[in-house]
Amino acid sequence: MRRVISLKNNIQSNRLGDVEIVENFTDIAPLLTEKQVLVASERCLFCYDAPCINACPTEIDIPLFIRKINTGNVHGAAKEILSANILGGSCARVCPTETLCEDACVRNTHEDAPVSIGRLQRYAVEHLDPARGYPFTRAQSTGKQIAVVGAGPAGLACAHRLAREGHAVTIYEAATKPGGLNEYGIAQYKLVNNYAQQEVEFVLQIGGIDIQYAKALGRDFNLQQLRDTHDAVFLGIGMGDTNGLNIPGETLPGVEDAVDYISELRQVDSLSQLPVGKNIVVIGAGMTAIDIAVQSKKLGASEVTMVYRRDQQAMGASEHEQELAQTNGVRFVCNAQPKQILGDENGINSIEFNRTLTNEQGKLVATDEIISIPCDVVFKAIGQKLHPDFLQQDNQRPDLCKSGRLAVDDTYQTSIPGVYAGGDCIKGKDLVVEAVDHGNKAALAIHHLLQQEIK
Amino acid sequence: MADLSSEFLGIKCINPFWLASAPPTDKAYNVIRAFEAGWGGVVWKTLGEDPAPINVSSRYGVHYGQNRQVLGFNNIELITDRSLQINLDEITQVKKDWPDRAMIVSLMVPCEEESWKAILSKVEATGADGIELNFGCPHGMPERGMGAAVGQVPEYIEMVTRWCKQYCSLPVIVKLTPNITDIRLPAEAALRGGADAVSLINTINSITSVNLDTMSPEPSVDGKGTHGGYCGPAVKPIALSMLSEIARSPVTAQLPISGIGGISNWRDAAEFIALGAANVQVCTAAMLFGFKIIDDLCDGLSDWMDEKGYESIDDFCRMAIPNTTDWKHLNMNYKRVAYIDQDNCIQCGRCFAACEDTSHQSILKTAKNGGNEYTVIEKECVGCNLCQVTCPEPNAIVMLDIDEGKEHLSWLHHPANPYREAK
Numbered sequence: 001m002r003r004v005i006s007l008k009n010n011i012q013s014n015r016l017g018d019v020e021i022v023e024n025f026t027d028i029a030p031l032l033t034e035k036q037v038l039v040a041s042e043r044c045l046f047c048y049d050a051p052c053i054n055a056c057p058t059e060i061d062i063p064l065f066i067r068k069i070n071t072g073n074v075h076g077a078a079k080e081i082l083s084a085n086i087l088g089g090s091c092a093r094v095c096p097t098e099t100l101c102e103d104a105c106v107r108n109t110h111e112d113a114p115v116s117i118g119r120l121q122r123y124a125v126e127h128l129d130p131a132r133g134y135p136f137t138r139a140q141s142t143g144k145q146i147a148v149v150g151a152g153p154a155g156l157a158c159a160h161r162l163a164r165e166g167h168a169v170t171i172y173e174a175a176t177k178p179g180g181l182n183e184y185g186i187a188q189y190k191l192v193n194n195y196a197q198q199e200v201e202f203v204l205q206i207g208g209i210d211i212q213y214a215k216a217l218g219r220d221f222n223l224q225q226l227r228d229t230h231d232a233v234f235l236g237i238g239m240g241d242t243n244g245l246n247i248p249g250e251t252l253p254g255v256e257d258a259v260d261y262i263s264e265l266r267q268v269d270s271l272s273q274l275p276v277g278k279n280i281v282v283i284g285a286g287m288t289a290i291d292i293a294v295q296s297k298k299l300g301a302s303e304v305t306m307v308y309r310r311d312q313q314a315m316g317a318s319e320h321e322q323e324l325a326q327t328n329g330v331r332f333v334c335n336a337q338p339k340q341i342l343g344d345e346n347g348i349n350s351i352e353f354n355r356t357l358t359n360e361q362g363k364l365v366a367t368d369e370i371i372s373i374p375c376d377v378v379f380k381a382i383g384q385k386l387h388p389d390f391l392q393q394d395n396q397r398p399d400l401c402k403s404g405r406l407a408v409d410d411t412y413q414t415s416i417p418g419v420y421a422g423g424d425c426i427k428g429k430d431l432v433v434e435a436v437d438h439g440n441k442a443a444l445a446i447h448h449l450l451q452q453e454i455k
Numbered sequence: 456m457a458d459l460s461s462e463f464l465g466i467k468c469i470n471p472f473w474l475a476s477a478p479p480t481d482k483a484y485n486v487i488r489a490f491e492a493g494w495g496g497v498v499w500k501t502l503g504e505d506p507a508p509i510n511v512s513s514r515y516g517v518h519y520g521q522n523r524q525v526l527g528f529n530n531i532e533l534i535t536d537r538s539l540q541i542n543l544d545e546i547t548q549v550k551k552d553w554p555d556r557a558m559i560v561s562l563m564v565p566c567e568e569e570s571w572k573a574i575l576s577k578v579e580a581t582g583a584d585g586i587e588l589n590f591g592c593p594h595g596m597p598e599r600g601m602g603a604a605v606g607q608v609p610e611y612i613e614m615v616t617r618w619c620k621q622y623c624s625l626p627v628i629v630k631l632t633p634n635i636t637d638i639r640l641p642a643e644a645a646l647r648g649g650a651d652a653v654s655l656i657n658t659i660n661s662i663t664s665v666n667l668d669t670m671s672p673e674p675s676v677d678g679k680g681t682h683g684g685y686c687g688p689a690v691k692p693i694a695l696s697m698l699s700e701i702a703r704s705p706v707t708a709q710l711p712i713s714g715i716g717g718i719s720n721w722r723d724a725a726e727f728i729a730l731g732a733a734n735v736q737v738c739t740a741a742m743l744f745g746f747k748i749i750d751d752l753c754d755g756l757s758d759w760m761d762e763k764g765y766e767s768i769d770d771f772c773r774m775a776i777p778n779t780t781d782w783k784h785l786n787m788n789y790k791r792v793a794y795i796d797q798d799n800c801i802q803c804g805r806c807f808a809a810c811e812d813t814s815h816q817s818i819l820k821t822a823k824n825g826g827n828e829y830t831v832i833e834k835e836c837v838g839c840n841l842c843q844v845t846c847p848e849p850n851a852i853v854m855l856d857i858d859e860g861k862e863h864l865s866w867l868h869h870p871a872n873p874y875r876e877a878k
Contacts (some may be wrong), residue, residue, distance in 0.1 A: 042522035045847050048804030049820070049827055110848065128661040163675055 005256050010278035010376040013132045015300025021271045024298035028189040028324075029093070031126060032119050039117045041070035047106060052117060055104035056083035057437040062101055062117055069124055072174045074129070078128035078240075079135045083119055085440075086160045087153055089199050091433045092122035093192050098320040100433070134205050139166035141208075141414075147172065147230040149217050152180020154423025156203050156234030157439030163208040165447045170230070171209060174216035179267045180238060181424075181432060184263040187291040188271075189298070222393035227418065231453070232446045235406065235414070235421040236439060240387030243449050245283065245380055246432060249341025254348040258282065258292035258381035277377030279303045282330075283338055284381030286316035292379045293330040304330045305373055309337040309356050310364060323434050333373070337366050341378055350374045388423060403427050411445035412438055422448060457760035458767045461495060463734045464626035464651045464711060466584040470495035470559040472724070472752050474628075475715050475736035476587060479537060479746075485543035490549075492746035496557025498736060500653075501534035501589045502574065504564050505681050508533040508595075512529040515685055516663030516674040527689035528739050528741065531597045531666050531674060531681055534563050539577070547581040558582075559628065563589040563601050566611055568618050574621040582827065585625050588615060590641070591632035591657020593684045603657070605796055606632035609644035612653045616648025628713060631655040631697075633690075638697040642707045654713035654736060656694045658684025667855035687739040691717030695730055699779045702731025720748075721755030728768060729775040787869055788861035791838035793817070793831045793856045803827050806842035806852060814841050 005011055005189055016024070032040065035281075044066040052062040060081050068077035081088035097103075097118035103113030120168045128135065144167045148155045151173035159169040177183050179196035186333035189250050204211075215221065218238060226233045244250060254277070268274055276299045282289050284424035285308035296304045306325065308315060311334050315322060326332070343349050391397045398414035398421070401407040406421040408414055414421050422438025461471035474480050474489055476498040486497050510532055518527035535542055550558040560583045564570040578586060589596075590606030597604035605611045611628060613697050619627045629645035631638060633656040660682045662672045672680030694716025701707045714732025718724050719740040727735050740748055765771045795806070795818075807829050810818045817835035821828045831842075843852040868878050 038522055045803045045805060047802075048808040050804070051802065106803045109801040110799075439753060 004260070005254055005275050005277070005377060008253070011254065011275045011347070012278075013275055015271050015276045016272065018270065018272050021299065025188050025192070025271060025295075027192045028187075029119060029122075031393060032116070032213065037069060037120060037123050040120055041066050043107060044070070044115045045106060045232055051104035051106060052101040055100045057100075057434045058082040058088075058091070058433070058440065059437075060101075060121070062121075064227065065124055066115065066117070066120055069120060070117050074127040075129045076126055077124035080123055082128070085433065085436050086157055086203055087182075087199060087432065087436050088121060089162055089202075090153070090186075090191060090195060091123040091436065092118050092193070093126060093180070095431065095433050096318045096321065099318045106369065111291065127239050136160075136164055136206055138164060138207055141168070142166040142454060144168065144231040145170070145229070146232045146435070146446060147226040148234045148236060149240060150174075150179035150180060150235055150236035150423070151200070151228070152209055152423060152435065153182060153273075154435035154439040154442075155180070155234065157436040158234045158236060158420075158422065158443045159209045159439075160203050160206055161440055161443030162446060163206045165443070167208070167447070167450065169209045169233075171211040172215040172217065172226075173211055173213050173221075176213050178211055181235075182434075184266055185259060185288075185294055186265060186266075186432075187262070189295075199316060211217045216390075218387075218390035218392050218394075223391060223398075223416075223419065224394055224396065226412070227416075231418070231450055234329075234439070234442050234446065235419065235420045235425060236423040236435070237387075237390060238424045239384035241382065241385050243383045243385055245338050245382070247338050247340050249343060249348065249351075250380075252341055252343045252344065252348050253345065255341055255378045255380070256378055258288050258379040259384065261379060262292060262295065264290070265299075270422035271299065272450075274299060277300055277375065279373075279375045280305070280377045280379065281375040282306045282379045282381055284308065284379075284383070285310075285314075286381060286383070287321060287359065289379075290317045290325045290330075292323045292381055293325050294328045296377075296379075297328045297330060297364075305333055305354060305375075306330055307333045307336050307338070307351075307373070309335065311335055311358075333371070336371050337411075339370065347376060348378065349376070351378055384424070384430075401427055411448075412442035413445060418449070457757045457765060459757055459760075461734050461768055463557070463713065464585060464628070466496070466557045466559075466626065467555070468495040469493075469555055470753050471728070471734035472496075472749060473498055473557060473559070473713070473734060473736045474517060474741060475738040476500050476559075476589065476691070477738040477742070478530075478532065479738060479741050480735065480750075482537065482542075483549050486545075486549055487552075489741075489746050490553045490556050493749045494556070495734075496584075498559040498561050498587050499542065499546055499583075501561040501563045501592070502539055502578070503534045503562075503601075504570060504574070505539050506708075507536050507538055509656055510536050511676045513674045513676050516661075516672075516680075518663045518685075518687075518689060525687055525743055527661070527663065527685055528642055528684045528687040528743075529658065529663050529674075529683035531594045531676075531683040534561075534589070534592065538625075539574070543577055543581055546578075546583055550582045550584075557584050557724065559585045559587050561587045561589050561630070562634060565600060566605060566615060566815050567872045571615060572619045572622045575619060579625055583625065584650075586619065586623065586627060587628040587630050587654060589630055589657075590615075591630045591634075591655075593632060593634050593658055593660050594682060603632040603634055606630075606641055606657070607635055611639050612644040613648035616645050616650045620649040626651040628652045628654050630657055630715075632657045633693060633697055633716075634660050637727060638700050639704050639707060642701045642704075642710060646707055646710050648843065650710070652711035652713060652733075653707075654715055655701070656690065656697055656716045659690055659693065661685030686717065687743075688717045688719050691719075691723060695726060698727065698732060699730045702773060703776050703779055721752050721759065724752060725759060725771070726775075728772050730779065731769070731773050733772060733774055783866045785865060786863045787866060788859070788864045790857040790859055792833050792836040792857055793842050794853050794855045795829055795831055795838075795842075796851055796853065797828065799848055800829060801848055801851065802829065804829065805845045805847065809841050809845040814839060817843060848856065 065077040102114040182196035339352040354366035377388040420442040421437035459470040473496040480497045481500040592602030596602035629650040714727035715736040
């Protein structure tokens, strides 16, 4: 269960006033103005076999939607995006576009400046004209029932596709709100104004999707029951558990999972009420590490240090994200591996690391050199893993792949026929846009399967 | 340093750049600002008989490119809407204050000898250097029997030009309308009437756009529109062609030309001069960017002339005329093919889409290093230039001359031509 660091010693709330905090957590990349959109869209070259499309997991026809924006057909642009990716609105905000579509943009070659695809996409989706009606229709009912486990990006995308094809979908969600990572995991300043919920409402407008909340697989029902009562099952359960440091002091108060804290941050009514450490150390170098580090600074922490066992080039977070952290005052310490956390039942006071180096065989090894960083909070952001309990009630369980996640074939079917999976619970890059892609493709495979049954 | 000084019909000025007859030359205030900025001369906005016409509100329409850059621009403004005397007084004073600049007065009065006779003497008294006959204005004035209504009838051009030469000692420039089928005919008529020069082109009949909400053409005057005179960068190619027609016709080859039509920079100006203009007139570029552009016009032209070794405007004037010919004289044995420089190609694939969809399927797309490499299939390439035209990179596609060792062969002498002539 979630454990939130408690107020003691240097861990305090109200480090910053409400006004300052609200200012700190405003939209990090605000909606472009009409003029900015004109200039940005003009730069798109309308490439043939465009590299940006190939770089987008959901294969949005980027040149076409940008052309539609540029000709003043913004509603058409939004439809183009959403027809490929129903979560195009949140992807526009949270995608690391600098490593995907914008990295592939041919404008990088001689100009070193890609078309602002992500921000144009957000502009388009935001300007979908509700007066023109919902842009998708449902096919005639097929009478088929599909269970989707998890109302995160993968589950929502899968459910929407299936609903469009005329199937009836029930989503089982363990939390009390839909959205998954978009609701509980993404940094606050990337999805402002309760956007995750707005987007889910839009997805559900297709009809034919029922969501049951506070229903967790392995706790409230099991996979066999779903298989018995539905024509197909899609598992979009995310990861549910985090990796541990496995070092002394990990259980002391003040040592926290970054995902739990972010989840708390995303749900709290007043950000200033959150307990915030004075000196914070973040272990890890992925997107979650950046998110917790930057948000800690924005909440008023004095010192935030991100510590990574390899060198900076090897960081999972993109250069853009690294820059974001550094411009927010986050300090990076690389080549340091956690050794022990020092403190007592009243809290922690420092964390020790072994300096690492890459040996002649190219292997990372810890040295005897010790680095000590004073801290009152340590956030662990070293990756997530599948929750062990979700299949505890089942005898027949889907196979796992080498990385410990659910194994799937090309059609996103698990080792159990009729049971599909996608999103973070299968092997991949752990991106929202990739989860949508999995959901889309699994839905098409399920639809194909059920079509054969109907015939 | 190249000499930019210009002499046109004996009228000397510091450079070959005049402001065309239009709103920028409507009154002393603007013209003085232009001279202060460095313009060589002006053609004062067209004078007419009193009472002066009244203009409508909403006068300009625009044809935008994708990013609001003005490709073309039109107007439905009439000739000066100020009284004749005010204009004459201002012209007199400005010419007196700026003796080293050209002061040309544009005129348009009804096609009656007395009307012309009356205004000519008044203009001559101002000390102006010359007159330009506005036979080109395509909107409003033709409905009253003036402007393009005269310019479209060669006999009228000849007649009015003759009156002007008869009643006035100043050089006479006849400004031609492009709204005709063969530009040589009005030029020949002007020559017969005794014109000292022609200037072209005036603006082109146009509707820039339709407002899709109100269904009114633009510019819209209270929900209704009318065709206006089109100008700006979009008309430059039309102007260049018309200019060359006059410059290379044996009948009019000796007729001096003042070039007008979408000249926006020094390069455009040099092209007009190479195709026959002795000087150039600018309007739209000044209206869009202000008079300061004269600095680049002069500086750019001068630097280019230095680079090419031209000491004066005359040195390169008409240099492109011998190379401007009829289709039938073009070399049918000439071969060029496209070459894609992979170092400069950004792999946008625009050339492929253009060639594959709309031309000769001469570009090969090959998957390479996670992207696409585009290369030209030389034997399929007809050298049409389309790929180079569509390419967003200035140096990625070059058109290469292929020497096949064949002699020059024109259609005139081509074996496939049933009407071929013996060499």
